[in-house]
Amino acid sequence: MPELIPMLSKEEIDKMVSTLALQISLDYDGRTPVILGVLKGAFIFLADLLRYLTIPVEVDFLRVSSYGAGTSSSGNIRLTKEIETNIAGRDILVVEDIIDTGLTLNFLLNYLKNFDPLSVRVCSLINKIEVRKKKIKIDYIGHVVQQGFLVGYGLDYNESYRNLPEIYHLKL
Ligand code: XMP
Ligand code: MG
Numbered sequence: 001m002p003e004l005i006p007m008l009s010k011e012e013i014d015k016m017v018s019t020l021a022l023q024i025s026l027d028y029d030g031r032t033p034v035i036l037g038v039l040k041g042a043f044i045f046l047a048d049l050l051r052y053l054t055i056p057v058e059v060d061f062l063r064v065s066s067y068g069a070g071t072s073s074s075g076n077i078r079l080t081k082e083i084e085t086n087i088a089g090r091d092i093l094v095v096e097d098i099i100d101t102g103l104t105l106n107f108l109l110n111y112l113k114n115f116d117p118l119s120v121r122v123c124s125l126i127n128k129i130e131v132r133k134k135k136i137k138i139d140y141i142g143h144v145v146q147q148g149f150l151v152g153y154g155l156d157y158n159e160s161y162r163n164l165p166e167i168y169h170l171k172l
Contacts, residue, residue: 002163004151004168008143013153014169016142017045020123023054024093024140031090032056034117036083038108040162041061041097045125046153047143049095060085062111066104077107083115092117096124097154102134109136126150126167 005043008168025101035057050057063081092112097139105122112120123140130147151157152164161168 001014002047002157003171004164004170006166007145007150007169008163008167009152013142013165014048015047016125018052020142021049024049024050024123025054028055028091029149030160031059031091033093034060034085034087036087036094036112037061037080037107038094038096041154041156042125043097044162045097046095049123058085060087062108064104064108071124077101077104079107079111087112087171088114088116089118091122094120097136098126098128098150099124100128100131102132102136104118105136105138108112125153 019126031119032055035046035050037059039061040063050059060083061081061126062079062083065080094108094112096105109120122137122140123136125142127138127141127144128147129144143159149157149170150167151161151170154162154165155167156162157170
């Protein structure tokens with residue numbers, strides 16, 4: 001049986017999310033950014049983050065598939081759901097669950113450039129720093145981890161564990 005080692009409690013996550021939302025609300029004061037959630041992993045984080053934002057926002061989603069079944073990024077990234085909002089001239093905030101190698105985000109940022117947004121920033125719940133392959137600026141970071149595979153709070157292992165309210169380190 002895989003072992004789940006507690007990493008972030010509900011309270012710690014809540015504090016982290018409200019702190020990020022406060023900073024984002026201050027930075028985007030007077031503007032209406034389009035928040036782009038990266039499915040599926042970011043959906044719970046996005047839902048909580050939005051409820052703490054005090055600025056007007058629009059929301060859209062895109063979906064990429066890179067892992068297949070397993071715990072390491074294949075680097076073989078496919079866009080499986082396009083954005084539906086016209087983002088030309090808009091301020092974009094991409095909301096991700098985890099940045100690991102950086103390949104997914106690099107792919108997404110290149111994709112978004114095609115639509116001529118006014119600005120693009122990135123907010124990630126977790127920044128996993130050990131195996132970064134692409135240098136990427138992450139504007140808002142919830143929590144930094146060195147390594148390891150995380151589950152819970154939207155994060156999955158083969159589609160399991162997304163519903164856990166806390167974040168765990170999965171030991172296989
Ligand atoms: P890259 O390597 O492209 O990966 O930066 C980013 C995407 O990979 C997923 N990912 C994880 N998913 N637990 C997960 O449930 C993890 O520890 C983990 N690390 C990477 C994630 O979907 C992210 O969008
Ligand atoms: Mg993801």
